[in-house]
Amino acid sequence: MSVEVLTFFVFILAIFLGFELIFKVPSMLHTPLMSGTNAIHGIILVGGMLALAGADGTLERVLGFVAVVLGAANVFGGFMVTDRMLQMFRKKKR
């Protein structure tokens, strides 16, 4: 099995995993869940860092830098704003 096929294998399994994970989530959690998964796709920052690390030439550096800034904003902002939402959920249980 080639690496390409193996990664495709993982990809297909992950599709089903994603469906299973959020089956039957109460609607009150839709917003935090959307926000939380939004933060998780911020893992693109890893891709941005690798791309910028290997960049040569001004254009590649500029594009890579913008990718890193956007990715970092996605990942850090995403987790923080989700936490801020969920913090309020906890408060009301008192």
Next chain:
Amino acid sequence: MSTPIALAFLAASVLFIIGIKLLSSPKSARAGNLVAAVGMLIALVATLPLMHVSAVNATLIVVGVLVGLIVGAVGAYRVKMTAMPQMVALFNGAGGGAAALVAAIEFAGHPGSTFFVSAMIFASVIGAVSFSGSIIAFAKLEGHLEKPLTYPGQQFANGGLVLAVVVLGVLLTSTLHSIPLFVVFIVLALLFGGLMVLPIGGADMPVVISLLNSFTGLAVAADGFAISNLALIVAGTIVGSSGTLLTLAMCKAMNRPVTNVLFGAFGQASTGAGGETASGGTVKPIQADEAALLLGLGQHIVIVPGYGLAVAQAQHQARQLADELAQRGVEVSFAIHPVAGRMPGHMNVLLAEANVPYEQLIEMEQINPQMPRVDVCLVIGANDVVNPAAHEDKSSPIYGMPIIEAEKARMVIVLKRSMGKGFAGIENRLFVRDNCRMLFGDARASLQELVTLVKAG
């Protein structure tokens, strides 16, 4: 990639999965977010040894991460809870943009075999669509471009654009490795993302954001293929598939097929149909003192909060009123429509911010059977979610949407700024019902007045 690093990425992926699982239950949701954040930290640290980096690039990476961190943190902590959906849209757009850029850099620098190029092409087009679409969604939620933009032949124009993007994508993958053509390709994709969202009404933006969120996930997964990183594939794919399911769940809450949301041009249908105040009745205003009296005399009061409450920042006053009434032995509950506010669950977040006890928040399905026994239903800045046209008027664009049946309460008091239409842009025949009274004014000021009057009375 060495084994320890690969295992670190595996650990990160597992933590993402556990995190999402915990996010699906109210009790563990906050822990879930933290678990996912720890996973992210592991993934970022595991990336460091993978980079063979020059001093210039290292500096750029550090500065870039810091700038993103500061922008993200300021955005996340400064945003008002009412503007939460916009913020999520922006963060999502950022992720989409990053995904497109990473793919673009890979395409320019290390194209590789057809397999890798097709992944790059896919990531760049989906990322670009998500980026521009999210920006338009943000603008719409901020109140710009709120009206759906439609013109004759729009579907054909968009269809043509999709065709052009697909043809270019296939060309770029199979035969031509041309940078200028790639630029044209990206520009068309950006254009399409914006044009796809423009005709969709502001009320449907949550669905759009959820869809674009799953788009970004898929773009990130495709980038994972392009740079052979399994953590990107797993994280992106899970976000993509769970986001798709979430989008469908939201559409279900509004009882509309997703195709209707995306291509139905909500506003288009509403301009002609359902525009009349069908019963031809007149609205009956009420003064605050009389409203306070009615509230104080009730046994069971239901408050229906809507986006108007959030805009007026009146959630604290609503809670005060509920507390004041509860102290007098009145049973008070808040009826939450699944799509109240601007996003499913948005209203729960806002009321939680105001310390409304969890037990007082009742979901639509539970409150509707009780409605005939409710003395006063206090509707605060909600409109479409209590519009009986959803049950009665087949020509109405919201026909079939489940609503909170406020009209079945003995008395309905609607707090409203003016006789404007709801977010969906249609008349509300609840307001002309015999058992309905309108208390005009800013929701916050009206509620403050009611609190004072109930206290005194």
